[in-house]
Amino acid sequence: MLLATLPAQYARFLGTDWSTDVEVWPDGRAKFVPNGLRVIESLLLQRFPPEDVAVCYPDQLDQFVGEDTRVIGIHAHNPLGITFATDVYAGFYGRECEPINAAEFRRLVQHPAMENHREHLRVIVGGPGAWQIEHKQLQQEWRIDCLVIGEAEETALDLFERAVRGEPLPPRVECSSPRLESIPVTRHRSTFGVVEITRGCGRGCQFCSVALRGGKSIPLPQILANVRHQVAEGADHITLTTEDLFLYQQGKKFQTNRRALKEMFEAVAAVPGIRYISLTHGTIAPAVVEPEVIEDLSPVAVGYSVHRHAASTHPENRYAMMFVGLETGSVRLFKQFMKGKAYPFRPEQWPEVVLKGMQVMNRHNWFPMCTFIIGLPGETREDTRDSLDLLFALKDAKWCVIPTLFVPLEDTRLEKKEGARIARLTDLQWEFFFTCWRYNMDFFRRQRSVQWKFNMGIPLYYYTLGRRLFGSAMKYPLFRLAHFPEWCLRRKLYLDFSGRMHPRYQVSGEVEIPAEHRRPELPVLT
Ligand code: B12
Ligand code: SF4
Missing domain, CATH: 3.30.750.210 (Transcription Regulator spoIIAA)
Structure with a gap:
């Protein structure tokens, strides 16, 4: 998951080669792939013989795509890296940085094996992130014949059959939730x-x-x-x-x-x-x-x-x-x-x-x-302060806390709203962001020597790049991440960890269920 947040152009310096090191069976098929793709495979196996269906990684496409291939289905989990977290973290390296996910997906859709056999095959893309391709208007450029949005159990088979028969496909299909009995057992x-x-x-x-x-x-x-x-x-x-x-x-x-x-x-x-x-x-x-x-x-x-x-x-x-x-x-x-x-x-x-x-x-x-x-x-600033207050009350919790930026995902009630932009975060929002990471750093820190290097690298980052990209609002929150003493941050930040601030919220003995929502009897486990 963290890998998805790295910028592609610096990935090789960050030692991510292992990520494309995939495990395959002797015939080149993938040993494991995202579950949604396994569901599609199971549906296809209901209608086609196993030797006609192959599930593989991009690097093995050459072994499976040939003159007889009629359709390629692609699973898109996060193809352009525009979900929560992904593009936010890539943004720290510069505005034009593309997350590794996006670069890998482009490599896949422009794979020579597909380009060389275009005339006799159709490309169908589905998966939880398929909407991103439509959102960025890349369907035509990438020559995707059909984008499948949503759960495909009651739709996919028909589309693949039409493609195999050489019939034209609708450019976009929106699926509705399948009946329970349409969800197949996965085979692999x-x-x-x-x-x-x-x-x-x-x-x-x-x-x-x-x-x-x-x-x-x-x-x-x-x-x-x-x-x-x-x-x-x-x-x-x-x-x-x-x-x-x-x-x-x-x-x-x-x-x-x-x-x-x-x-x-x-x-x-x-x-x-x-x-x-x-x-x-x-x-x-x-x-x-x-x-x-x-x-x-x-x-x-x-x-x-x-x-x-x-x-x-x-x-x-x-x-x-x-x-x-x-x-x-x-x-x-x-x-x-x-x-x-x-x-x-x-x-x-x-x-x-x-x-x-x-x-x-x-x-x-x-x-x-x-x-x-x-x-x-x-x-509003008041809302951010409320979140900071809750965060403060959780300072001794055993957890990992991931701050994400609001993304108006397609097919949600907020899809038309404007997304949050990292370059426009306020000082309070930056404080929230880096206080979360400070908590994580302290709770999951393994080696002190690595921590020191990190602490020293942060001001360096701020003065060479951060300040230019995001302005001074990030300065003191970022310094908290670098473990600057709290006494020198006290006057600059909302939360005060120097011991003088009392949490606004405290754990209560029992949280009462409102009378209107109380159930007659909860099930008892015997
Ligand atoms: C498991 C999981 C993961 C696993 C994936 C491993 C695996 N084996 O699948 C891991 C932990 C790696 C992961 C990572 C990430 N994930 Co994830 N993940 C999930 C999760 C919890 C379950 C996926 C699943 O199996 N669902 C059940 C299957 C049946 O549904 P499905 O995959 O959507 O498949 C259906 C359709 O999409 C379609 N379909 C799928 N593939 C294809 C292919 C074709 C050709 C066709 C026609 C149709 C089709 O048909 C399927 C059956 O209906 C979902 C939430 C959820 N419940 O779906 C989030 C979810 C998909 N992940 C999400 C996100 C944001 C991420 C990350 C980007 C998080 C991050 N910021 O780092 C990363 C990206 C990883 C990457 N490298 O790309 C979001 C996607 C949001 C969006 N709509 O864009 C989701 C929806 C969670 C959420 N609510 O935020 N994830
Ligand atoms: S509707 Fe709310 S509670 Fe349900 S999965 Fe989405 S975020 Fe979680």
């Missing part, structure tokens, strides 16, 4: 052993592209079949993929189904050959509603985790990592753009929910990776 291994457990989310955050996907849970037998297919091809690591872990087999109104979750975790862990299990996303409110769910899942989530940290109390120092979107500390913005995230709590309770949820997770050795969005539409 995916990167990081990604196995979907749910799809969609009904919480309705206005900036989120998956919010519009219809919610469903993949049946346990299908999950286990997918896990076994991964293991059969050498995987010992499964990533349970979901927009929100706690939606798995959920009850009414986001009621967490502890029993089903525990059963699923244990069943996956029991598949012979599995050594590691990772999680993707989850919301924080369920951990506050029922802290027991974190306790129930910890033997697998922590016990099978690949991550280790000295701050973990697990006998082997393992900790569970899950992506949690906290997004803002401003109740005003929260109410406006993402109030469903806190349910069953009220938006006004968001800071309390975050602090309590973090306490529950940390207690069980879950160290979440949390995102915040800077520059949501209409964000």
Whole structure:
């Protein structure tokens, strides 16, 4: 993920050659690829014989594209690097820097193997980032016959068949959410052993592209079949993929189904050959509603985790990592753009929910990776201060915090809004940004010698490049990242870590669920 944020033109100086070092089977097929592509492959295998379908990396295209090839399907996760985080971090190296993702994708679509056989083949591009190509109006230049936007289970097969018959394709197809039974069992291994457990989310955050996907849970037998297919091809690591872990087999109104979750975790862990299990996303409110769910899942989530940290109390120092979107500390913005995230709590309770949820997770050795969005539409200085206050209250948490800039993703309710620009960040937003990274640096720092070099490099960066690119608003926040003593930053920054400032928020004993949202009875795990 960090790789995606590097600028292509400097990548070779940053030692990233390993990233194109791919693993292939003796015949040149890819050993593992993104799960979405495996789904498309499974659909094709329902209609075409296995010898007619090949899944490969760009470097092996020559081996598979020839006179008989009729269609090439490309998975686009982040083809132009214009999602959260990616272009922000590449921007630090200069305005014209293109993220490595974008350069690699261009190399792929302009591959000679495709150029040489253009006359008899069609190119179809799909995946979560396909919209970016349309957004940057590159479809024609890259000679992409059809862009597929959204979930393609009920659309892809028909398009590929039309391409094979040599029929013209629509330039753009927008898909709707498939029925559960249309999602096929995947036949081969995916990167990081990604196995979907749910799809969609009904919480309705206005900036989120998956919010519009219809919610469903993949049946346990299908999950286990997918896990076994991964293991059969050498995987010992499964990533349970979901927009929100706690939606798995959920009850009414986001009621967490502890029993089903525990059963699923244990069943996956029991598949012979599995050594590691990772999680993707989850919301924080369920951990506050029922802290027991974190306790129930910890033997697998922590016990099978690949991550280790000295701050973990697990006998082997393992900790569970899950992506949690906290997004803002401003109740005003929260109410406006993402109030469903806190349910069953009220938006006004968001800071309390975050602090309590973090306490529950940390207690069980879950160290979440949390995102915040800077520059949501209409964000005022007061809103940024609110986020800083929440960040301050989390200063002793065990976590990783990733500040991102607002990107108006296509197919979201905010798609027409203006995105945040790194060059226009205010001093407070810079403070938020670099305080997050200071936390991460301190929590994950391994070698002190490396830290010193980094600290000294920061002023150098500021005076040679940073100041010119982003102005003086970044200066003192950046110096905090470089561990300048807090007493000399106190008067320049909003947060004061010198010990004189008291957090505006504190963890409460219990966060009360509003009466109107209380459920008659929560399920009891027997
Ligand atoms: C797993 C995952 C990863 C893994 C990928 C490994 C893997 N094996 O897939 C890792 C951790 C590497 C990763 C990294 C990143 N990810 Co990611 N990732 C996901 C996640 C959680 C699940 C993907 C998945 O399997 N979904 C289920 C499958 C079935 O859905 P799908 O991939 O969309 O595929 C469907 C369609 O897109 C389409 N389709 C897919 N491929 C093709 C190909 C053709 C030819 C056709 C016709 C159709 C088609 O059909 C499929 C079936 O419906 C999603 C969130 C989500 N739940 O989708 C985010 C998500 C896709 N990632 C996202 C982002 C932003 C990133 C990063 C850029 C993060 C970063 N800033 O660093 C990086 C980029 C990585 C890179 N190098 O390009 C965003 C994309 C936002 C956007 N719309 O542009 C998402 C949506 C998360 C989010 N809500 O923000 N990611
Ligand atoms: S809770 Fe997460 S997945 Fe669901 S709509 Fe909000 S941001 Fe999207």
